[in-house]
Amino acid sequence: MDTNKTVTAVGNHPRSSRLRRRLRRERELWILSAFILVWLAVICYYPMYGLIIAFKYYVPGKPFFTAKWVGLKYFSQFINGRDFPIVMRNTLAISGLNILFGFPAPILLALLLNELKNKHYKSVVQTVSYLPHFISWVVAASLLFSILNSEGFLNKILVRAGIIEAPINWLSKGEYFWGILTTANIWKGVGFSSIIYLSAIAGIDEELYQAGAVDGLNRTGSIWHITLPGIRTTVVLLGILQIGSILNAGFQQQLLLGTTQTRKYYEVIDTYAYKYGVQNNNYSYGTAVGLMKGVISVTLVLLANRISKKVMDIAVL
Amino acid sequence: MRRYYKETHGTKAFDVFNVVLMFLFMLSIIFPFWNQLCVSFSDVSTYPVSNITVLPLGFNTEAYQKVFSDQRILRVSLVSVMRVIFGTTGTLLCTGLLAYITTIEWFSGRKFLRRAFLLTMYFSAGLIPTYLAFISIGLYNTFCVYIIPGLFSAYYMLIIASYISNMPTALFEAARIDGAAELKIYFRVVLPISIPVFAAIAVYCAVDQWNSWFDTTIYAPNGQWDTLQIYLRRVLLEIEALSMIEDSSKALSKFKTLTPQSIRAATTIIVTLPIVCVYPFLQKYFLTGITIGAVKE
Structure with a gap:
């Protein structure tokens, strides 16, 4: 039925x-x-x-x-405001330093690790290098405060070596902030970021190295002509992505390491939006700042994706 | 790695240099932690903190006693542990299910679901609108604010889905012909064969949950759901405030045998220890995750 x-x-x-x-x-x-x-x-x-x-x-x-409705009032208030040049400068400077030093660091580490003869030593170094990735920024900040304060051991070493005369409280001096932040970012991320390059290096055909040696390539030559071209795709891809996220200059680091004395150097768009929005209850203004950053960011990321598709014929995400 | 180039004095010298350089690199990572450990166990009433470098001076556990005598530390530790357990389990089960659904090829909502999540990778409401929305839906100042917003993640979905889609679909179809419900297939077939990728994601989630602090500051600021990280942050802020006071000797006298530095050191060690003990054994898993993610890209 x-x-x-x-x-x-x-x-x-x-x-x-x-x-x-x-x-x-x-x-x-x-x-x-x-x-x-x-x-x-x-x-x-x-x-x-x-x-x-x-x-x-x-x-x-x-x-x-x-x-x-107030239209674009808050947007123009931000752009024409007194803080705008400083906030933009800090965002671009911190991001720029991260691209300039933070981006090549894991590539260099991967190459150096790859040159280690002893396998066990290599894996010990790798394991240790991941550690900072697994601790929170709160812990990292705590370590930095204790190293860099006037009683910390950095000052002790520098004073004893005669490089500086009196201890400096490094984190309260704005002019050192970018340097400290970039170093901290590298320290925290370099090991973990090197994993992806190491796995790319591991994917390179060993016959290439054999053939290279037959053709008389020495060590530097085989790094330059075989290893680096072998990881080129990964490097370019991650590089484009990082440039696409240039407005993300970090957030937690600044909030944790910044002090009132260093505000002129640490305040980036994200921390600025947070401070004005949530802490000062100026929600509309904070949202406008965040939205503006978001729109530019998405455009940059999509652009980066488009470029990587064109250049490398690979889509990211 | 085997070497094919000719060994010369130059390459040998570089090998030595490289080994030393990597040793210094490891030192730069371990030493800050070691120094904190030394400070936390030192007898700071007789030795100034600035003298402590590679070995503890004197020995006492007062800093730890002081930290553990604070009633709050138990509660904040418990909140941290609960975050890790519930957050990780929730994310794994939910995102795993989502990933599985997006791999079922004959499901007509598959592409829509996938795209709706991919969109969230590019567009988000941003900090303040999210904060206001969480207040209005009642997540503000609740424990759930740590768990619910993280239940589904587009990025983890991609990783898990790429793993599942490499499995033979016959496995799932066989169960389906036997009349198994989709949820049953998920729990009985998909989960067991996807252990490696779930383990990798579990490591990421657990570490994220353990380490996050900013969400407490903004979404649960009333102190009821403070975690260990926030506790450490409070200690840091207090010390910063103390060091601002001009007459620091007056402020320090409050602590008598303890200095704020030794309390900070002890708290830092307590917060870090669980991760340091666990992560070397999880290497296998998080490395798997990165490789799968890289293949996807």
């Missing part, structure tokens, strides 16, 4: 029945997906609605939609 029914149904409405059958087959998956989509809507997309307060005069505690 049942089969008869189905046959006639197919005869009358073939399309809707196929759809129904399909839905019945996928029912379970749709129920599961519904839960996931509810989560997505509430946690990821609902907050985006709040972005409209960037264009409104929002008073905390009142609903968004009753707030008065």
